[in-house]
Amino acid sequence: MQTALRTSLPETELASRASFAPAARVVREERQERQVQTSGLPLSIRGLRKSYGDNEVLRGIDLHIPAGQFVAIVGKSGCGKSTLLRLIAGLEKIDAGSISFGDAAVKPEDIRVMFQEPRLLPWAPVLSNVEVGLGRDRSSSDADARAEKALAEVGLTDKRDQWPSVLSGGQKQRVALARALVSNPRVLAFDEPLGALDALTRISMQRLLERVWRDQGFTAILVTHDVAEAVALADRVLVIDEGRIAHDVTVNLARPRERGSAELAGLEGSILSHLLSADDRT
Ligand SMILES: Nc1ncnc2c1ncn2[C@@H]1O[C@H](COP(=O)(O)OP(=O)(O)O)[C@@H](O)[C@H]1O
Ligand SMILES: [Mg+2]
Secondary structure, eight states: OOOOOOOSSSOOOOOOOOOOOHHHHHHHHHHHHTTOOOOOOOEEEEEEEEEETTEEEEEEEEEEEOTTOEEEEEOSTTSSHHHHHHHHTTSSOOSEEEEEBTBSOOOGGGEEEEOSSOOOOTTSOHHHHHHGGGGGGGGSTTHHHHHHHHHHHTTOGGGTTSOGGGSOHHHHHHHHHHHHHTTOOSEEEEESTTTTSOHHHHHHHHHHHHHHHHHHOOEEEEEOSOHHHHHHHOSEEEEEETTEEEEEEEOOOOSSOOTTOHHHHHHHHHHHHHHHHHHHTO
């Protein structure tokens, strides 16, 4: 399926089918033990190109993400990370190449994007903000129940009737996460979702992201400028440079991962050195 872009919601998605990388296989087995079904879609990108005028941003991205994998994307500012997410989400048109999500019929609500700014409606209480994520199912009789379940997943049940303005930055992002989760997405893309949060809130949000990913089984694509965050959360870290995937690093470490461990620090150091060498050329 080409990304024939369809989008009324500020979000969308993708998938294909394929073999599982070892790290993803481990995760899958754990899920089966817990009897939670994987709902993620695989994603295949071939020869993807995108330019803005003379600025050739993506110059041939080739990538396969197995269903349910957690992938982080890093790269220097302006390298095209957000552009890639927008193309995956169907929010912009591709110039060349293809993006596919396997053979499954993909609905717009299967693919969601969470941004750095929570983008909540200030005039609507928390529960209604979460229901926005239901799209056309918003008026269905179980909308409240679904939104309450999503709020419970992010630990904000007691805020359901509050106005967004009284929430902290971290709480607003949790509402944004509940809004993304409420439609049970099969691909969830995050564009630097924790970039505006303080260090402690950030760590607790990282744990929350990992937990909901493990519980729900969606395919996760996290753009972050924080390499420590990338190696703590992802099965695999992609480094984008000069419009292509310059490095594809597998993070084959058990979860939950211990922040500050020597193994994480070693991986972080090697990815940082890739980023710095890219930066030196500019
Ligand atoms: N809508 C747009 N119109 C023109 N140029 C754009 C647009 N969106 C992004 N760009 C340019 O594309 C490049 C990549 O941007 P972006 O994907 O936002 O990078 P990143 O998220 O990695 O920082 C930048 O040079 C940016 O200025
Ligand atoms: Mg960006």
